[in-house]
Amino acid sequence: MANTLQCGTHGEREARFVCDHLVQNLRAASPQRLIYYAPEHAPHEPTPAIWCEGCEAVIQAEGEINAAALAVANFHGVCDFCFQRYLDAGEAAPVEA
Ligand SMILES: [Zn+2]
Ligand SMILES: [Zn+2]
Numbered sequence: 001m002a003n004t005l006q007c008g009t010h011g012e013r014e015a016r017f018v019c020d021h022l023v024q025n026l027r028a029a030s031p032q033r034l035i036y037y038a039p040e041h042a043p044h045e046p047t048p049a050i051w052c053e054g055c056e057a058v059i060q061a062e063g064e065i066n067a068a069a070l071a072v073a074n075f076h077g078v079c080d081f082c083f084q085r086y087l088d089a090g091e092a093a094p095v096e097a
Helices: 020-027 053-062 067-073 080-089
Strands: 004-007 011-018 076-079
Touching: 004 076, 011 080, 020 076, 020 080, 053 067, 076 080
Parallel strands: none
Antiparallel strands: 004 011, 011 076
16 A cells, blocks of 8 residues: 555655544544554555554454445544554554464
8 A cells, every 4th residue: 555645744655544433532632542453464564554443343243344344434544654643542452373
């Protein structure tokens, strides 16, 4: 996913995606430290997207990230610098070996 986007703060950067719930959480007056999930993919590549526990439950129920899951996640595009704030603000879900 080599998409780029124009970030209002950081200019043209690589695009990352964050589910609506994590975005809203970080915008809240007192954000919670939420667990986030990331797609399983080549570990040397940057993680292109993260989503919350609620979205993960939908993805598990659907069996894949399909249209129904995307409708729930309502991903926001953010730049790779801004994406780091979401990683720092939460906890990565434990990865099953
Ligand atoms: Zn979510
Ligand atoms: Zn940015």
